[in-house]
Amino acid sequence: MGSKNKLKRFRENETFTNVIQPSREELLQEDFKWKGKWKEFFNNDAPIVLELGCGKGEYSVGLAQRYPEKNFIGIDIKGARFWRGAKTAIEEDLNNVCFIRMQIELLAYAFAENEVSEIWITFPDPQIKYKRTKHRMTNADFLENYKKVLHSEGIVHLKTDSEFMHGYTLGLLHGAGHEVLYAHHDIYSNHEAPEEVVGIQTFYEKQYLEKQKRITYIKFKIN
Template sequence: MGSKNKLKRFRENETFSNVIQPTREEVLNGFLLKGKWHTHFNNNNPIILELGCGKGEYTIALARKNPNINYIGVDIKGARFWRGAKIALEENLSNVAFLRTQIELIDLLFGENEVSEIWITFPDPQIKYTRTKHRLTNADFLSKYNTILKPNGIVNLKTDSEFMHGYTLGLLHGAGHEVLYAHHDIYKNYESPKEVTSTQTFYESQYLEKGKPITYIQFRIKQ
């Protein structure tokens, strides 16, 4: 994407009512919507996050299917989720928002027990050992998720990375978290949850065309 295109999208994001872009200072000094996200949506419906939402395809697809649930796509790359934000506005999806921020700040952006469910879709597996701290399912991130999730809140990890799948599964079992479902190739397992196989990102469909297996884990974090 050219720099002019990015700048144009950044400018448009600033005009979108469904895009929230706090500065780092605003987050660190007390984010105004923390614990009060119901005021943005004007309802008390459950809140579900998609972390590293990219273009927002998953966020949009889930929001279309579940109008009584609020969805927030979270990503630091606003030029990417611009597309999802634009589609949501065009389709009058009032249950969609996009939050431009670093995911490591997630516990400063949402209040305790404010989130019902988290989706992590095709994250960078950060395979190098030196990148362990950036893996979205490491122990530190799970601790942050646990802070904002309601009791019995669910986390979903969908990835094409066998490494990420194995790493996460091993960590979950080792720490005593509750694994509700796990499979290394969900499209070849007839018992896979329908909402997992019926929603695909652009890149996911490409992986499937190449015969690459898609893995999935659903789990609860030990309180």
């Protein structure tokens, strides 16, 4: 993407009512106005669902279209990417989805305890090299951060094309005593797969499937 396009998208994001861009200082100083008040933002009591590393926002928008009884928040540090999802949501008058530009590591500064019902992690970078372990979005530190904001019965979904990420996460979950509710190494081969998993596909996911690449899925609770 050219720098001119990025700048244009950044400017448009500033005008979108469904895009929130807190500064790092604002979050760390506990000055973020919506922490603990997301039901006020959406003006309803519906469950709050996050998509972490939402990219273009396709999955967040797809979930919002499919489940109007829930509120969805896509989170990514790259605002020029989720610009597309935010713009689509506005064009389709979807009031149950918004986007935050922030680092996922700061999640607990943007959401209060028990404020989140579900977390989706869709096609994260598997960070295969050992020295990149700390950046894997299902490592022990990340899971602890998720637990801080999740409801006691909260659910985490991991959907990935990486067999490494799937195996790593399953091993970590079992080893730490977390509760694996559902796991499959080739979700599209399972005719009983959850609708929210196979009913929504991102642009890159469709490309993976065309290349006959397996898509894996895990649904779990953090104990």
